[in-house]
Amino acid sequence: MLFQLSGLTKKFATSTAVDQVDLSVERSQFIGIIGASGAGKSTLLRMLNRLNDPTSGTIRFRGQEISSLTGAEKRAWQSRCAMIFQQFNLVPRMDVVSNVLHGTLNRRNTLATMFNIYPEKDIHHAIDILERLGISEHAAKRAQALSGGQQQRVAIARALMQDPQIVLADEPIASLDPMNAQIVMDSLRSIHDQDGKLVICNLHTLDTARRYCDRIIGMRAGRVVFDGTGDELTLSAARDIYGADSSFSEAATSTSVDVLADHKMPELAIA
Numbered sequence: 001m002l003f004q005l006s007g008l009t010k011k012f013a014t015s016t017a018v019d020q021v022d023l024s025v026e027r028s029q030f031i032g033i034i035g036a037s038g039a040g041k042s043t044l045l046r047m048l049n050r051l052n053d054p055t056s057g058t059i060r061f062r063g064q065e066i067s068s069l070t071g072a073e074k075r076a077w078q079s080r081c082a083m084i085f086q087q088f089n090l091v092p093r094m095d096v097v098s099n100v101l102h103g104t105l106n107r108r109n110t111l112a113t114m115f116n117i118y119p120e121k122d123i124h125h126a127i128d129i130l131e132r133l134g135i136s137e138h139a140a141k142r143a144q145a146l147s148g149g150q151q152q153r154v155a156i157a158r159a160l161m162q163d164p165q166i167v168l169a170d171e172p173i174a175s176l177d178p179m180n181a182q183i184v185m186d187s188l189r190s191i192h193d194q195d196g197k198l199v200i201c202n203l204h205t206l207d208t209a210r211r212y213c214d215r216i217i218g219m220r221a222g223r224v225v226f227d228g229t230g231d232e233l234t235l236s237a238a239r240d241i242y243g244a245d246s247s248f249s250e251a252a253t254s255t256s257v258d259v260l261a262d263h264k265m266p267e268l269a270i271a
Ligand SMILES: Nc1ncnc2c1ncn2[C@@H]1O[C@H](COP(=O)(O)OP(=O)(O)OP(=O)(O)O)[C@@H](O)[C@H]1O
Pocket: 012, 013, 015, 016, 017, 018, 035, 036, 037, 038, 039, 040, 041, 042, 043, 044, 271
């Protein structure tokens, strides 16, 4: 058993973002979490790597209780569990390789960090990862000089540099055009296929979830209301997740240029 979530709940002052979630992840998969805005997807992901603390309930990984870790143990968990964000979270004025090398920060001493000293093998490794993601020719550029899709691949490279067991991605393609979205999703999928890592990815769009995910979890108002494969995600299941009526159209949650052009729908209208 990898993850075992029991009664996981997160309350904020005025809302319950995640409400009594029970979930098991038995093996390494590519898992997508879908749901309307405010359904609790980000909060769930942020609890898994302890950016948010649960109000109640437990998170176990390989039997270890994660929700109660503190100090060095909590930081060690966070380095096993890399996070990719919608807005990339790179240091814009810093070059691409240095941004990737930041993924090793947790295992370097303060002096090395202060003087930006990296072992040569780490630098080679960073460039290998950039090459794998198809962006090594940008290694010396400042991160801010790259397109959104390229910056997100740098963020994925930084996550890989930390050699995590789990990769969490919080709407990694929400700021990207469809072509870059596909490149970034292909990169994330390859991390699962080639490296066998567990990837859990929040997504706005049903077609992306169906295309890339082995398992799709649907959230509505903090609860898990769907857990199945892309084939099982029927139109009626989707309506249930999004709380939409019969006027709900899949095109409204599509990233595909063709579908959007056909239906003249604004991108991500529902999510
Ligand atoms: N730091 C916070 N303080 C107060 N309320 C919060 C906080 N973070 C999230 N919430 C609330 O918790 C609920 C779930 O938010 P969350 O961001 O997890 O949803 P989401 O499904 O990821 O939405 P989106 O797709 O818009 O990111 C929302 O009602 C939100 O307003």
